[in-house]
Amino acid sequence: MSSISSKSVFNGFGSRFISNMFGGGLKLKERFVVGFSIAAVLFTLLLVVDLQMDFGLSGHHVIPSHGRVRYVNDVDGPGAAYNSFKKRFLQKTHSASNNGSIETTGAASGLDKVPGAKLNKKSNEIKKKEEEHDDFSDLMDYMMLGSAEREKHRIEVDREHIVIQRSMEGDLVRVDNPTIAEIKKIKIRKNATNLERFQLQISQHELYGKDDIYVNKLLQEMGTQPIIHVVQKTGGTQLKLIIDYPRGLQALFKPMRFPREQQTLPNHFYFTDFERHNAEIAAFHLDRLLGFRRAMPVTGRRLNMTTELYQKAEGELLKTFFVSPSDNLCFHGKCTYYCDTSHAICGNPDMLEGSFAAFLPSKDFAPRKVWRHPWRRSYHKRRKAQWETEANYCSVVREIPPYDQGRRLYDLMDMSVFDFLTGNMDRHHYETFKLFGNDTFPLHLDHGRGFGKPFHDELSILAPVLQCCMIRQSTLETLLKFHNGPVKLSAALRKSLERDPVAPILWEPHLEALDRRVQIILKGIRDCVQKGEDLGSEGNDANEDDT
Numbered sequence: 001m002s003s004i005s006s007k008s009v010f011n012g013f014g015s016r017f018i019s020n021m022f023g024g025g026l027k028l029k030e031r032f033v034v035g036f037s038i039a040a041v042l043f044t045l046l047l048v049v050d051l052q053m054d055f056g057l058s059g060h061h062v063i064p065s066h067g068r069v070r071y072v073n074d075v076d077g078p079g080a081a082y083n084s085f086k087k088r089f090l091q092k093t094h095s096a097s098n099n100g101s102i103e104t105t106g107a108a109s110g111l112d113k114v115p116g117a118k119l120n121k122k123s124n125e126i127k128k129k130e131e132e133h134d135d136f137s138d139l140m141d142y143m144m145l146g147s148a149e150r151e152k153h154r155i156e157v158d159r160e161h162i163v164i165q166r167s168m169e170g171d172l173v174r175v176d177n178p179t180i181a182e183i184k185k186i187k188i189r190k191n192a193t194n195l196e197r198f199q200l201q202i203s204q205h206e207l208y209g210k211d212d213i214y215v216n217k218l219l220q221e222m223g224t225q226p227i228i229h230v231v232q233k234t235g236g237t238q239l240k241l242i243i244d245y246p247r248g249l250q251a252l253f254k255p256m257r258f259p260r261e262q263q264t265l266p267n268h269f270y271f272t273d274f275e276r277h278n279a280e281i282a283a284f285h286l287d288r289l290l291g292f293r294r295a296m297p298v299t300g301r302r303l304n305m306t307t308e309l310y311q312k313a314e315g316e317l318l319k320t321f322f323v324s325p326s327d328n329l330c331f332h333g334k335c336t337y338y339c340d341t342s343h344a345i346c347g348n349p350d351m352l353e354g355s356f357a358a359f360l361p362s363k364d365f366a367p368r369k370v371w372r373h374p375w376r377r378s379y380h381k382r383r384k385a386q387w388e389t390e391a392n393y394c395s396v397v398r399e400i401p402p403y404d405q406g407r408r409l410y411d412l413m414d415m416s417v418f419d420f421l422t423g424n425m426d427r428h429h430y431e432t433f434k435l436f437g438n439d440t441f442p443l444h445l446d447h448g449r450g451f452g453k454p455f456h457d458e459l460s461i462l463a464p465v466l467q468c469c470m471i472r473q474s475t476l477e478t479l480l481k482f483h484n485g486p487v488k489l490s491a492a493l494r495k496s497l498e499r500d501p502v503a504p505i506l507w508e509p510h511l512e513a514l515d516r517r518v519q520i521i522l523k524g525i526r527d528c529v530q531k532g533e534d535l536g537s538e539g540n541d542a543n544e545d546d547t
């Protein structure tokens, strides 16, 4: 508000001043020059005022608005490595911007692709080579240590908490892992559908088991079964449809809006970014590959706009269908963002692609609890969240239930790893099933805003991991496995996605980004374990190349 009023004061002042000048009998050319100079001065003034409005005031410090400038508090708390890692990392990669993120401009790993960075090219090449040889054997050695040795190391580096956790919370080795069916004492009917069976076998510690047999069946059914009814899902910011198939099978549909190569618009915040149906598909596959198994199965499918949507819709949704100037059938539905004629979803010419996520058990049957994510972003374009300004934020979170015990804080670390890999900055809330209590996994839902910026690694998504300096040993092992090969994460995901009906799912740079980001996470963990002393690349004989 105040920026608007100060602008109008300046404008009023300026116009009066200009009209006085013009009344003074100057020649046309002089008038022009004077007018132009005044305009330039005013413009500069406005910029200064606007810039000041961009900074909020907190205590005696000026807080930068959107991480464009340095953090106020860029010293880490005793157990954290976030700020130090960010600084060290940005120093190393010459291609960095100064906002806690890493920008790459090429389609390859990007380190040597900065325009005009010829001088750096050679050193970058050397660095790149070094990095290729870094197998993180220091981390693997660390994991060989017994509890007593780990404890000794922890005291040596003066960490309050253990970084790599392999106890119950860490490794997910569960004796007791009841399913929904067991807790609710439901016997599965002989003629139960695959979705019912899937929903009933959801257990306290995972959505589906390692040896699950229903996921692929569900993917296949959602991709091929006839669609009998379509309604819009209410709530949420963007358009989603509930798809009904025969025998109670249901899916949550998100339509394709853009071609695979389209990147997040540079001036869009994470909270105004469009959702991408292919990100939902890819995120499910990635979650499964990483062994989390906390995301519902998602498949791609092409629909016939007329026979599979228009003819199956009714009511409010039906009213939003129209024929575009190029004779395609379109609709826009009703929602808070992007549900109007200019953001309509159109057939091409009559086919529409989308993602289909298997439906969660109904809320009546298996109620869910919605949690605010402790590291949620400020959904305000000029405000910062607490975790961005407080060096000791993690020690605050560690005290608060349910993060003070059990698996939950480790789950948030996994989520941070998962979101950093996909580039998803939109994790404001998460959900758990109430009937499992607090010691249960958080669902990985809503990944439509992942995979938007393949040439940019957003370090702030890793803040939970780097501020807490903690990770499950099993997660670390998985990352190391993909890093050291023989099958890189990009290759594993590429292969997994090939089976989807609308493959290829991801633009190649998104896949390449995954391998780059795995390495960044590993470096962050190394910083946590070694407290910034970087023994890994120099003091360690990490040169046996087994990739």
Ligand SMILES: Nc1ncnc2c1ncn2[C@@H]1O[C@H](COP(=O)(O)OP(=O)(O)OP(=O)(O)O)[C@@H](O)[C@H]1O
Pocket: 235, 236, 237, 238, 239, 240, 252, 296, 357, 358, 359, 360, 445, 446, 447, 448
């Ligand atoms: N597979 C699913 N089955 C049933 N319900 C789901 C499923 N996935 C998500 N939901 C529910 O739908 C809600 C909205 O989904 P989602 O978050 O993907 O949409 P959104 O438009 O991005 O919402 P928001 O804008 O609030 O983030 C979720 O909070 C969740 O409760």
Ligand SMILES: [Mn+2]
Pocket: 426, 446
């Ligand atoms: Mn969302």
